[in-house]
Amino acid sequence: MLISTTSVLDGRPVNRYLGVVTGEAIIGANIFRDMFAAVRDIVGGRSATYEKALAEARETALNEMQQRAQELGANAVIGIDLDYEVLGQNNGMLMVSCSGTAVVC
Numbered sequence: 001m002l003i004s005t006t007s008v009l010d011g012r013p014v015n016r017y018l019g020v021v022t023g024e025a026i027i028g029a030n031i032f033r034d035m036f037a038a039v040r041d042i043v044g045g046r047s048a049t050y051e052k053a054l055a056e057a058r059e060t061a062l063n064e065m066q067q068r069a070q071e072l073g074a075n076a077v078i079g080i081d082l083d084y085e086v087l088g089q090n091n092g093m094l095m096v097s098c099s100g101t102a103v104v105c
Contacts, residue, residue: 001066002076003100009076012105018072022099023065025057028092057096058082065098074102 002009061082069077080100087093 001070001074002105003062003066003080004076004078005080007079007101009078009105012076014078014103014105016104018069018074018102018104020099021065021068021072021074021077021102022097023061023063023068024095024097025060025064026087026093026095027053027057028088054084054094054096057094058098061096061098065100069100069102072102074104076103076105077101078103 002012008014062080065077065080077100080098082096082098085095085097087095
């Protein structure tokens, strides 16, 4: 499955548009991640724990979107947009969502 943030795929014209597909993943920040992130805030540097969790959530959302596109008979998703939001009480959850247009090339 080809995925792209662009609206066209070079050398692969769109034959059919199948509609918008989405994927979402919500991750919660547990107390240990929060403690280590707070330390990073004080001493500086990157939080590898949060970066890893964010990467996993992004992959989950993209995989879900691709699966929905495949169920429609698509072989590509174009015009992909990724969004990140904080949710929940005390902003303790992070949502990664993606959307794009399922197409047949």
